Amino acid sequence: MRSIQLGDKTFELSITSTEIQKAIYRMADEMDRDLKDKNPLMICILNGSFMFAADVMKKFTTPCQVSFVKLASYQGTQTTGQVKELIGLTEDIVGRTVVLLEDIVDTGVTIDNLVKQLNGMGPREVKVATLLFKPDACKRDVTLDYVGLSIPNEFIVGYGLDYNGYGRNLPDIYSLVK
Ligand SMILES: O=P(O)(O)OC[C@H]1O[C@H](OP(=O)(O)OP(=O)(O)O)[C@H](O)[C@@H]1O
Numbered sequence: 001m002r003s004i005q006l007g008d009k010t011f012e013l014s015i016t017s018t019e020i021q022k023a024i025y026r027m028a029d030e031m032d033r034d035l036k037d038k039n040p041l042m043i044c045i046l047n048g049s050f051m052f053a054a055d056v057m058k059k060f061t062t063p064c065q066v067s068f069v070k071l072a073s074y075q076g077t078q079t080t081g082q083v084k085e086l087i088g089l090t091e092d093i094v095g096r097t098v099v100l101l102e103d104i105v106d107t108g109v110t111i112d113n114l115v116k117q118l119n120g121m122g123p124r125e126v127k128v129a130t131l132l133f134k135p136d137a138c139k140r141d142v143t144l145d146y147v148g149l150s151i152p153n154e155f156i157v158g159y160g161l162d163y164n165g166y167g168r169n170l171p172d173i174y175s176l177v178k
Pocket residue numbers: 045046047048049071072073074075079102103104105106107108109110111161162
């Protein structure tokens with residue numbers, strides 16, 4: 001499908017599932033190399049990263065624990081700029097290597113706040129793995145340890161990313177036609 005309609009918006013194919021899986025293989029290799037013997041706690045940031053987390057975890061061979069937290073800041077296609085509290089973290093992260101699994105770093109506000117919240121809980125280190133990164137949109141000085149693909153500053157859907165809740169189940173990624 002070259003183009004799709006979600007509600008009032010049209011989106012065109014931007015990144016194929018083959019390209020996504022290739023990037024994920026590379027990220028899992030890099031993470032295996034760095035995290036061996038670190039007993040990492042992998043934290044999937046819901047909702048958007050459910051597909052990325054599932055795919056990257058299937059390729060990651062290092063013994064680890066996987067947990068899920070929630071934190072949402074977007075409505076429609078514009079950021080609200082408001083970052084909500086982290087909910088759902090039940091593990092004690094003191095002294096642990098924590099790896100955040102994000103679908104996208106856009107303005108960087110979400111990940112910057114999350115890293116700060118987690119660093120306040122006494123971990124050994126907090127690393128960030130994001131499938132997608134918009135360098136031209138990022139307003140925060142965040143360290144991204146593993147990046148799948150750098151993309152232009154366009155609103156995208158698919159592979160976990162939504163427009164008003166729709167599009168998350170698409171295996172490919174589509175960008176908004178203006
Ligand atoms: O870098 P930023 O500009 O802060 O944007 C990135 C955040 O936006 C998306 O989440 P969203 O708030 O849309 O919630 P969702 O994961 O439930 O879709 C995405 O999953 C990131 O967490």
